[in-house]
Amino acid sequence: MATTYDAKLGLYIGGEWLGTEGRETHDVLNPATGAGHAALPLATAADLDAALEATQRGFVLWRGTAPEKRAAVLQKTAQLIRERADHLARIATLEQGKILAEAKGEALFAAALLDFHAGEALRIYGRVLPRPAGTRSLVLHQPVGPVAAFCAWNFPIMNVVRKIAPAIAAGCSIIIKPSEETAGSAVEVLRCFQDAGLPGDVAQCVFGVPDMVSRQLLASPITRKLSFTGSVPVGKHLMKLAADTMMKTTMELGGHGPVLVFDDCDLDKTLDTLVAHKFRNAGQVCIAPTRFHVQEGVYDAFAAGFAERTRALKIGDGLDAGTQMGPMANPRRPEAIGELVEDARRHGAKLLAGGERGGEGGFFFQPTVLADVPLDARAMNDEPFGPIALLRPFATVDDAIEQANRLPFGLAAYCFTENGRRQNLLGDAIEAGMVAINNVRLSWPDSPFGGVKDSGHGSEDGPEGVMAHLVTKTVHMM
The missing domain is CATH 3.40.605.10 (Aldehyde Dehydrogenase; Chain A, domain 1)
Structure with missing residues (x-):
């Protein structure tokens, strides 16, 4: 082409x-x-x-x-x-x-x-x-x-x-x-x-x-x-x-999309879905999944699987065959993402993948996974708008809902659970204009798109x- x-x-x-x-x-x-x-x-x-x-x-x-x-x-x-x-x-x-x-x-x-x-x-x-x-x-x-x-x-x-x-x-x-x-x-x-x-x-x-x-x-x-x-x-x-x-x-x-992952989800399918969606358009998506709150029973396996899949992504020019994530859109974005990563690490977050600029020339930043990210890290409170996944464990459903609703943003949220009663509860309790359960698609021509x-x-x-x-x-x- x-x-x-x-x-x-x-x-x-x-x-x-x-x-x-x-x-x-x-x-x-x-x-x-x-x-x-x-x-x-x-x-x-x-x-x-x-x-x-x-x-x-x-x-x-x-x-x-x-x-x-x-x-x-x-x-x-x-x-x-x-x-x-x-x-x-x-x-x-x-x-x-x-x-x-x-x-x-x-x-x-x-x-x-x-x-x-x-x-x-x-x-x-x-x-x-x-x-x-x-x-x-x-x-x-x-x-x-x-x-x-x-x-x-x-x-x-x-x-x-x-x-x-x-x-x-x-x-x-x-x-x-x-x-x-x-x-x-x-x-x-x-x-x-x-x-x-x-x-x-x-x-x-x-x-x-x-x-x-x-x-x-x-x-x-x-x-x-x-x-x-x-x-x-x-x-x-x-x-x-x-x-x-x-x-x-x-x-x-803007948004700061919470993702609630429960221990009864189909873990491999959930990981395959979320990694692809997280790094779509280099994370520069207002509805991007960003804060991954994962139930304690599957947290370690989720973190390891997410990092493994992230490290396998091919980064390069968007016109090149095989590229899975292109550069960021302008020279401001890699610098901003780098600052958020460093701030999170200073607060005690663990770097599992990425964390640096990448590529030769251009505005590239590696897809990045941070685990155990403290709530006072800037990335957990300010919309990153970039290729960063932020991982934290939770214990109960109430804990998960509290974290999902913690920030003043309310655009998109994602939940992964096979429990039907829990799905209904999450759909009602999460403060967001759009909620996806066991999927990541929120844009349809016939459905309203917006936040609270x-x-x-x-x-x-x-x-x-x-x-x-x-x-x-x-x-x-x-």
């Missing part, structure tokens, strides 16, 4: 692609080598004003567009993403680092999201309330208005689709600001929407200095909804900006994701 980075970078405003002329730029890098790919234009204040004006025009147009037409655009975009999946995957690997198979899987999941939202565009129902003869009370769900959406870099194809699809299914227009570090993936997704017939004013794509872009977009009375995927501190900052205009918000923030507590509020995907882009109106006719 070709290794050329052939994304045509630019801003997409009012149906036009704008280049670097007269604009500052950002270098998009290859995480496997550290070398630059291309210069990305950054939006000026005038560009952002133009995007806001276009998205206002787009909302007027799109809210009046028949649901069948909205659905047709989504379905055509899904078709184009499937046709271009190899191209999209190569771009994502070259700028984000994940292995090629994961990147292609991401593209195909994005297509499935589009297909689902195409159906949801036709299922935005209201209701008629019982009233005396000759009178009516109607409950309507209508598009909230122009959306400002901010994407993280870890799933550069899916995150863009996850923002745009429900907005346009609902009849909203949108300005999307993906990560500058993974701009090519976002640009190529926008080209799919463009080629599928989405009017240029309905979706804008801008890049720029994050603080400047967010302040200008969120201060505008044109923007009626904020959708954000990213860290807890940034999410709280953006919510404060959004509060000034009382806009609707969906916040998908500091991990945010609102849902993406499923019918709930479209409803998050609607407001409720009651009409009384006498």
